[in-house]
Amino acid sequence: MPTTPITAGARSAEEQRHATVRAARDVADDLAADAIARDQAGLPPIDEKARLCEAGLLAALTPPGPGRGVDWSTGCAVIRAIAAADSSVGAVLARHYVHAWSGRFYSAHHQATALEEESQRKHWLWTGSVRAPAPDDDTSAPDLTLRPRDTGHLLSGRRPVDTAVTVADQIVLDAVCTMTGEILVVRIPRSARGVTVEPAHDRLGQRVAGAGEIVLDRVTVTPGQLLGRRPHDEESAAPFTALAEPALRLALCHVALGIVEGALTEARDLTRGGHARSLPGEDPDLLLTYGELASAAQTATAVVHRATAVMGRALDAGSHLDAEEPASVAALVATAETVTSKAALEITTRVLELADAPGLDRFWRNARALTAHHPVTRRLRSIGEHYLNGSHRAVAAAFH
Template sequence: MSALPTAHSSSAPPLEHAAVPSPDPAPPVPHAPTRIRDDAHALDVARELAARFAPDAVARDRERRLPWAELDLLSTSGLLSITVPREYGGPEVSSATLATVIATIAAADGSLGQIPQNHFYALEVLRVGGSDAQKRFFFERALAGDRFGNALAEIGHKDFKRRTRLTRDDNHFRIDGSKFYCTGAIFAHWIPTLVVADEDGRDVTYLAIVPRQSDGLAIVDDWDGFGQRVTGSGSITFDHVYTDAAHIVPFLASFERPTTIGPVAQIMHAAIDLGIGQGAFDATLPFVRDHARPWIDSGLTHASDDPLTIRQVGEIAVQLRGAWALLRRAGRIVDAAKQTMTAETVAAASIAVAEARALTTTASLEAANALFELCGTSATLDGLGLDRFWRNARTHTLHDPVRWKYHAIGNFYLNDVLPPRHGAL
């Protein structure tokens, strides 16, 4: 990082909820994590964890019960280190495996599928733009089970400019500002924070990876969206939070050249959507077989024999199968771009991921809608918690607009226009 001149303080005003006490910082993981050997091992562990997470998913959602115990299981399972490069001691699984792991967990609990997304995003930013010393330090922390949250987004303004400032204060650097949509931060040991610094009269963006227990850092569990209820996606304020220069990673520079940060971020979002849709479909089938009533005009005894129901189940199955295929295809293209990052390979990866996201969005929402159409009014009973699939799908698919995915795809094929390089494509 270049030397930063002294800049005027421009702390953002505190959030209305800043007076609420911060949750206690995440304790160290209970024991040393399992070391994931390879892709097959990662997938096996993901399936085992999903089976453990699923039974209490309804209760966690209804009670907004933060999943501390489940996150500790995720840490000690070793899954949070699966993208650490082999040269730094990790298994470096494929992008398709990463996406499948996330989708598998999201099928059991959409919130638990989303929480690690920013963790892996931070690791990709480090892989692409971190120094060797930063990689060694933070990759080792990931291998030890530490969790990385996020403090990236800001609200209250119509533009996307970041106002959280990084300024020099004597021989240290200080962060002042506020963030929202901080998914996973409550559970994290480290908070990767997007900050802007004044360098020669222009704002330069960095990612400052801040210890959760830092003085002046306050996290508020004020996320109250109707879906993804226990992602911990609340707000953070930074009030004169001092940070180590060794923990500040160039960020904007990673998008000024072709890198895979954007495609990796987006393939994980596609995986979350697909997992939620798959979970909805998996919940639909037994309900139709065992509980749903056939429509009176069908003259049938069992809803599972209704030809119109059978047809709609087939349509959803095809959409989900196609979404899985596009997700895995996108993973292969992302991995090829990682090997040789050029404007062309990264564009190909971005478009492949955008294609996957377009279909995972549709498949997720259609599967969640079809659950109620096929299962009937009894499926809406509150105690069943089946509405969580639609609420989760509708909430997470709003992360960034799919209509712009179609625009990027069409512009690429029709006009040879390369997609923009940022974390939203």
């Protein structure tokens, strides 16, 4: 495989950043070579995980610390590069990176540091599903429960997980404590006794993401696996904890940007190679269409980059984050989601009109699978509320 593993050593943060991005581009080239065949097969991402691990990307995409991890902007650049080649693998990496921050989002600093060092050392792949705070009138029974025991808890229930649940090393989940009613966030080793997974089959898109439903039967949760508490509502969340969900949503925006980039690049190459429905350079309508699509892609990129920069500064602030800042960050993330969702669906639909080649439809299917269950209306209303009323609440979640 034409990748260069990222090795630890005495290198500057800038050198580490460049090495990580170079490794991501090598992996992306490798994934692009057989992307259509793997999409058609729709198998669990066992081989894809091995490629990411061999290139050092699982170890590299952890929160930044002395001699380890990458900053938020670099992590998102890596996600986007991988997603342009294969958005299923991009989504796996996006959720891995954000869930690797779980120690910082939910637990004490010393516990987070030890967890991140172990994750890097063992090349863990992370995934998970932590629910957003429910509306006040939500009285539904919890799908996951934690029953206290003498030491630790027993976790039971079942929940869908969108990526890598079939191959991940650590799975982050929230569950309701049956004794106190608190919502606790835990990490569960995939290999733990009592954990089984029912893989999702015949998906429309994102077929190689390793989605499925995790089933937990009295799984032991030790005190060391308890990360912390998830607030019942948005208002009671600590400022840094409130970044957890918009961070995941923003990372997935970079997956959508990768889909856009991959679709446009492949359509352009096919057009230049004579697979276009019209001859390039001879049809002004064809040039107009590419101009419109390229402009839409650049607009989405600009909006996402702005949100990425603001999120990066908020994450760097850590415990010093201003209490009002998460709502502003979430508003920018919601705007980025709205723009990228529209751009991804429009561009991947229209490229099918530009070129005629097998496999080009996978971009539309992947964009549809990534955005189908996240309605724009709620996001726009929340953006409007924040703009008009200066609401301090986090802007409504779109990705659960």
